[in-house]
Amino acid sequence: MKWKDGGKRSDGWQCERFDDEDSAKVFRDAVDEAGQHWPPGWVKGKGYIDPTAADELRYRFDRWAVESVESRTASKRYKQQRIRALEMYMFPTFGNCDIRSAEHFSKDTIGAWVNKMLKAKVKRGAKIKDMSPETLRGLHGLLSSVLKEAIVAEPPLRDRKADGGRRTWTWRAGGYCDSNGVLRSDPGPVYAYVQSAVNEAFPGEPLVPAGMSAGGSQVTVRTLEITNPDPCREARVIVASEVDVSFRFPVGGRAGYFVGGDEMYQFENGGSSTIREIHTQTTKVTGNTVVAPGATLTFNLPIGMGFGLNGTTYNRIQSIIRAVIFVL
Structure with a gap:
């Protein structure tokens, strides 16, 4: 049996199958009683x-x-x-x-x-x-x-x-x-959070490179694996990367560090004595990164040094990468 749900010309077609005519007639009467809706x-x-x-x-x-x-x-x-x-x-x-x-x-x-x-x-x-x-x-x-x-x-x-x-x-x-990645209904939003923290010491206290090129001289790369928890829909990811570098500044010393190619910090010791240790934590946010359905993305965070002068050294690099994953 086929009919318009609601009985109007603009209403959508509905159908129900029967093996015999008598059953179809009973159902037809029930549809009529329900105002052309499913009984x-x-x-x-x-x-x-x-x-x-x-x-x-x-x-x-x-x-x-x-x-x-x-x-x-x-x-x-x-x-x-x-x-x-x-x-x-x-x-x-x-x-x-x-x-x-x-x-x-x-x-x-x-x-x-x-x-x-x-x-x-x-x-x-x-x-x-x-x-x-x-x-x-x-x-x-x-x-x-x-x-x-x-x-x-x-x-x-x-x-x-x-x-x-x-x-x-x-x-x-x-x-x-x-499991084939076919959407079968209207799912709600999905949220996930992952992070990776690294605290790496450099006992030899390397000299800060003197270069002043964009991005500095890369000294390490920190990574975070970001997996889209939804097998059907793309995920949008916001990543916040925190970096803290510890420096030793002789008199007249200078140094800076770069995160993801961007200069985040620079300091010069204009005093009359050595600064045995100084460090500053900075944060860089990367937004609207797309991860394919069910896929895993490796987020790379290159950390570079530059502007080294008068024997300035570094002895520790700390980083935390946090990712918030949205599927809407």
Whole structure:
């Protein structure tokens, strides 16, 4: 059977398949009664789900979902709002479904529910309006979080592999992605943080090179491995690099250091005695670096010296590289 969801010319086409004409007529009448929408409680491709379909009642979606929300570390108001959303928008379709069933919760059944929600009306003050995309994303995220608990349970209540083990699903808040890197839903943002710290001493106290060329004379390179935690989407990375160099300045001595090719520090001893040790920490920020889906980027931080004069030496280079990774 094929019809326009909502009955208007501008509405999207919906379809459901039947093996016999009588079943199709029963469904047609139910669609008519629902105002040309999917009938409440009907799961695409499966029909009405028997309340006893879950062989153990605790695995029925309505019970599992309420327990899931109640067990969260959140305020009483948060829990009341989420349970109300479940009762209004999800239980009419999925309430009797088995949380463990890949047939009850599939791309087709969830897609049909999303299309149904796109046509839903909500009351905002004195006005009745279409459900906003933000509200629908929130509902989808709530549904995904409940299903995710069944996947990460030990032992898992839902298969972590689909299609006979050929495809592994990695769930995110709000959606999932398969092992081939194909986006299967609308995932939420992902955040990660990594850092690398090095404190290297130079007992021989090398002389600071006298060169004054751009970038100075490279004396070391510090690195950080940055991995995109999302297998489907590009990540944007902001890197903050802190460098601290310890110098010894004789009278008339001069030195400077460079980070990533940029001059960050320069000092000259204009006094009448040796400065046995002086050091200054500087920070350089590199933004909007792109890391491909699931890839690892090696961030290189070259550190150089220059402007050496009158036997100025260095004895220690400390560095910390911090990376904040965003997938939006």
